[in-house]
Amino acid sequence: MxxxxxxxxxxxxxxxxxxxxxxxxxxxxxxxxxxxxxxxxxxxxxxxxxxxxxxxxxxxxxxxxxxxxxxxxxxxxxxLYGREKGQEYLRAGSAGEIEAIAAGLSVSAEEAYQIVGNKRHELELKRGGKTTLTETVLSLGFSPEWWNRVRNDCYAPENFLxxxxxxxxxxxxxxxxxxxxxxxxxxxxxxxxxxxxxxxxxxxxxxxxxxxxxxxxxxxxxxxxxxxxxxxxxxxxxxxxxxxxxxxxxxxxxxxxxxxxxxxxxxxxxxxxxxxxxxxxxxVLAKEFDLSDYLRQVYEPGKVKVIGLTGRAGAGKTTRAKEMAIISEEMGIPVVRLGLDTFFKTSSRARKAWLEEEGIPDEERARREDQDNWWDFERAKQALGVLKSRRRLVMNGVYNRNDRGELTATVDIDPDPEKGLIVVFEGVGISHLSDMLDDVLFIAAHPNERRDRLLGRDADKRVGDAAKKRFRITQTYEAKHFAANGGRVTRVLENSSGNLMELPTAFPFV
Structure with a gap:
């Protein structure tokens, strides 16, 4: 019913x-x-x-x-109580509520089901969202005091819990x-x-x-x-x-x-x-995380260390990567930033046309929307291998955010064999390359914070339906990726308030 x-x-x-x-x-x-x-x-x-x-x-x-x-x-x-006993408890209470509503309307229980169901549907259509049972009952003319008395009488935890x-x-x-x-x-x-x-x-x-x-x-x-x-x-x-x-x-x-x-x-x-x-x-669940102390511990002269920064869109990965680079330079530690987006297979313009192509089968569309197919992970792995062996890395024709996402940039990184280097490598999908990373930091932020950052960051690129479509594609990928690869994260840093807080490494939402 x-x-x-x-x-x-x-x-x-x-x-x-x-x-x-x-x-x-x-x-x-x-x-x-x-x-x-x-x-x-x-x-x-x-x-x-x-x-x-x-x-x-x-x-x-x-x-x-x-x-x-x-x-x-x-x-x-x-x-706070189990489902088996809980189902009996709630079912009995719900039946009592319906009997009270039926009596108040002078109709049968069957008719009461129908009346309340129709009214609830009507309210939800009018407001464009879910309506609670309480709101529905009150809209039928019953008083809040009457409804509270009914619910107090109908639910008997003493008989079930x-x-x-x-x-x-x-x-x-x-x-x-x-x-x-x-x-x-x-x-x-x-x-x-x-x-x-x-x-x-x-x-x-x-x-x-x-x-x-x-x-x-x-x-x-x-x-x-x-x-x-x-x-x-x-x-x-x-x-x-x-x-x-x-x-x-x-x-x-x-x-x-x-x-x-x-x-x-x-x-x-x-x-x-x-x-x-x-x-x-x-x-003491969360503790402050000092980037200066962390970088001091990670850095080893003569070695190339790759620190991975991952997390969901808008969490602040790029901002924290820039901060790590600034802090490292101030401490005299050689550092370079490298983004996973460097290894995009196509330009933003070409990828947009590829994603929006009409008339392709659903299976092919799903494949294209899977962001794992946007990056060249093999090329990224080879590049990190070159750096970790302390050799010079030169790549031409890579992704250039400053040129509207065209493949016009050049990467030239030459580690000093004596001083070594810290490579800050950031991107959502970097967990696929965890065997090349010395540490994998998950940058977390509350959905409200991520929303505001994304709207501010991408306002000049996407609005309306285009923004929603890209949002869905991104969320679908992130949900799948972190469900499968969250175990590769070595540290979780909460970034909502502006002060980094380290949470237990097995933080569940990873």
């Missing part, structure tokens, strides 16, 4: 899972300080959400935009280092009763922040939900990490609010996130 599915989606019980997500989300940029529309493709994150592929039950989509983690915002439903001592211990442990909130679309009283049933005692519940949608006056997936949670915690959203089981409710809206976001498989994922990741190094 239409409403049964709508309720399940609203309550986080979609049986289809991640495979049902997708589509380009555009907002007015409120969460990112303006600068044009938000462009985030939900599918971008799905390849990274193969929960369990790294032997863990969670994946982190992004670090908080402020670069510092001070608070956790945990979802309740199917995040069981104590989870390990979860309670994990929350106590993480609460010693971070502020913790449990925030749900369920009413406050239901959330509190569920937490008691899961084994959290009154003292622990008093120590954490508990929010229902009735406390906040708004529900997920509205980003305002997350702004208000952070405000009530006494924190900036840029200091918080949202943790939940659904990308479309716990991930994307939190990112829009400038929080970080992690997706978990359920309570086991929460425990893994806390015990194996957030409590890394005694709860």
């Amino acid at each position: 239409a409403l049964e599915r709508s309720i399940k989606m609203d309550m986080g019980t979609s049986e289809g899972g991640l495979e049902q997500q997708g589509g380009l989300i555009e907002t007015d940029g409120r969460g990112g300080g303006g600068g044009g529309p938000w462009l985030i493709d939900v599918e971008y994150y799905v390849p990274a959400l193969e929960i369990g592929r790294h032997g863990r039950q969670f994946e982190v989509l992004a670090w908080p935009a402020g670069g510092k983690l001070s608070g956790l915002v945990l979802d309740l439903d199917k995040c 069981e104590a989870d001592p390990e979860l309670a211990t994990a929350l106590v442990r993480v609460g010693e280092h971070y502020r913790v909130a449990i925030a749900s679309n369920s009413p406050h009283d239901v959330v509190r009763r569920a937490l008691l049933q899961l084994g959290l005692n009154e003292e622990l519940i008093r120590q954490i922040h508990v929010f229902g949608s009735d406390d906040l006056g708004v529900g997920k997936p509205d980003p305002t939900f997350y702004w208000r949670v952070a405000e009530n915690m006494g924190l900036s959203p840029k200091e918080c990490l949202s943790v939940g089981d659904r990308v479309e409710a716990d991930g994307i809206p939190a990112l829009q609010a400038e929080m970080g976001a992690a997706i978990v498989s359920g309570p086991e994922g929460v425990k893994d996130l806390v015990n194996d990741y957030l409590m890394h190094n005694g709860g």
Whole structure:
């Protein structure tokens, strides 16, 4: 039935899972300080959400935009309790809601399903986005007070949920280092009763922040939900990490609010996130990264060291590569920058025509849009081999960004056999050449920051549909590439706030 599915989606019980997500989300940029529309493709994150592929039950989509983690915002439903019992609990509550709506409308339950389903569809068409069950019910003329009473009466965690001592211990442990909130679309009283049933005692519940949608006056997936949670915690959203089981409710809206976001498989994922990741190094997760100290340690006179910088578009790879070159020169360390784009097979003009050619089969179009086919990795490997053997490298007819992407540049690098050289080699796809690199640094940044940087960088090149098309191509490639090659990264540097912060080397979103 239409409403049964709508309720399940609203309550986080979609049986289809991640495979049902997708589509380009555009907002007015409120969460990112303006600068044009938000462009985030939900599918971008799905390849990274193969929960369990790294032997863990969670994946982190992004670090908080402020670069510092001070608070956790945990979802309740199917995040803090298991799916099997949770399905029964939510199914019973949903059935009770429908019976109450039917009684209020003086119709049968079957008719209530149809009425609410049609109304929800009508509202979504009108606003061009998802509508929560609560918004739908209120639009039918029911009062917020009535709806809260119904939900409080319909959901009975005492009849379904069981104590989870390990979860309670994990929350106590993480609460010693971070502020913790449990925030749900369920009413406050239901959330509190569920937490008691899961084994959290009154003292622990008093120590954490508990929010229902009735406390906040708004529900997920509205980003305002997350702004208000952070405000009530006494924190900036840029200091918080949202943790939940659904990308479309716990991930994307939190990112829009400038929080970080992690997706978990359920309570086991929460425990893994806390015990194996957030409590890394005694709860001191991120530490400042000093480029001067790093370059001093890497440099060895008489040797050529190749430092790889990778990361997603707009993360700041090129900016940090320039900074490393400047710092090295100031320290008297011989340095040269080399980009993977140097090894583009064709000019920008020729590649654009190649990508836009009409009438080609879908399989061929997909091959052309795979950016691995844009670079000449064999030529790049040979060039790095020449440099590492301390020989002179001369290449003519290579990519020239300053000549609108024509192949008109020349590369001439001659390492000093006594002084040696540091080569800063940057590009998204450099992980393919990790056997030629002495270190692989992943430069990370919050999606809001990357969006603003990309819009500023490429405003003179692409706008409108052309920008969206290239954005999709880039995201598709990056998702596939980092899912397959993230394990080759040796250091992760968070670059959202302007101060580089080093995160654990196995940072999940790689």
